Amino acid sequence: MAHNTSKPSNNKQSIDNLKTSGFERRLSIAKTSLNIGRRWAGNSMSGIFLDKNTRAKRNQAFMEAQANYVVEELGKLKGSVVKIGQMLALYGEHVLPPEITSALQTLNDDTATLSWPxxxxxxxxxxxxxLNELKVDPVPIGTASLAQxxxxxxxATGEEVVLKIQYPGVAEAIDSDLALFKRLLKVSNVVPQTRALDAWFEEIRDLLHHEVDYKIEAATTERFYERLKDDPRYVVPKINRTYSSKRLLCMTFESGVPVTSDALQTLPHERRNAIGQAAIExxxxxxxxxxxxxxxxxxxxxLVRISDDxxxxxKLVLLDFxxxxxxDENLLMIAHNxxxxxxxHDHKAMMNSMTGYEFFETMSGKVRSDIASLFLLATEPFSDPDSNPDIxxxxxDEQQRYIWANSKLHSRISASATKAVQSFEFNLPPKEFMFISRKFIGAYTFLTVIDAHTDSARLVKPYL
Known part of the structure; x- marks a missing residue:
């Protein structure tokens, strides 16, 4: 969650109370479920006499409308419901119908702010x-689903800090929110209820409980601070333990501009390359x-702190931990291989490295080969240009650095993945792979946005 130097606009709606009590949330979601059930019955009845194609088209349009309605209702709740929706949108592509995923992607953190009182x-x-030792600005510089x-x-010292303040009741509502969310998906008939889905909900529960515990986040931030304090390319905020607790995080205010800022786009190209290289390193x-x-x-x-000199x-400012x-060691060994x-760019070595998870073990030879080709494509920016004739x-560029903005890598990977997935009884990939691939997609986008060229040997050689 960015704490930027610019003031936010004050036209965001401010609310006095969050619906964080279990009763209010249950009521809100029960109402939504009831409406969905009603609509679903209506749609089924009125579709009886349509031919198969017309019915399929109409069902898809109905499914989209349902998904959008669910999302609109969830957006009013803030708290972990929004976060659960976002996580499902991120990681649910293999479990959820596309209509649901694309509706969930519109769930926005940047909702109403909780009023200052x-x-x-x-x-x-x-x-x-x-609290008397602090002078707090009543206008928030950032809002999200779990905190402001x-x-x-x-x-006493004049030190500038930021306070990440968790919304009251949010942590306590996680388990009931998850149960409500599952019920909503069940009622709306939009998702096949599978073991895989249950496993994902468990994973999301685990992640959320982690994320609302700011003592864990403070310790993680301190670990990253120690690791990076001597590397001039990175800035990690310093935690102020005096004003931090399980539900409140206090850290140094770090200035910078957002990744999408024009100031970044107008920097000389080599400086943007250096930022891109730092982000991926x-x-x-x-x-x-x-x-x-x-x-x-x-x-x-x-954020990026642009140097005047x-x-x-x-510097790359890293904000949220x-x-x-x-x-675990097993995953790291596989990732190394x-x-x-x-x-x-070795197809045979790639096939041999695909091991250690049921996901890999159950593949036929043909599928294994297709997935290995997919992995070779995904690692294109990290491959040695001399070994990879497929780039x-x-x-x-003339220095053999990879040009992200020209690569259209994301769409090439998607096309190749669709082909690979169609060719076998699809198993969910290990969730660790989903996390890593998501993070890589985020990095691909970042490097494309700033039009960075990166040096694969410099990136990969230290880890071979």
């Missing part, structure tokens, strides 16, 4: 008299050195 009451409850961010000054360290990764690919989790490095996943096979000629 309510936030102040929450702060007073958490900090007691310590306000700038503040520590009166940290991802490699997360997977291959530290074994833990910030899995949320949202652009809002980064062109001889000094621009809530959605962290730790990976996949990366090595990708770097050398399109307009994707390398």
């Amino acid at each position: 309510k936030i102040e009451q929450t702060l007073r409850h958490t900090l007691k008299d310590k 961010v306000h700038r503040a000054t520590v009166i 940290i991802m490699m360290q997360e997977i291959f050195v530290w074994g833990e990764m910030q899995t949320d690919p949202n652009f809002g989790n980064y 062109e001889n000094e490095l621009d 809530g959605a962290i996943r730790q990976f 996949l990366l090595r096979a990708g770097y050398h 399109p000629s307009d994707c390398l």
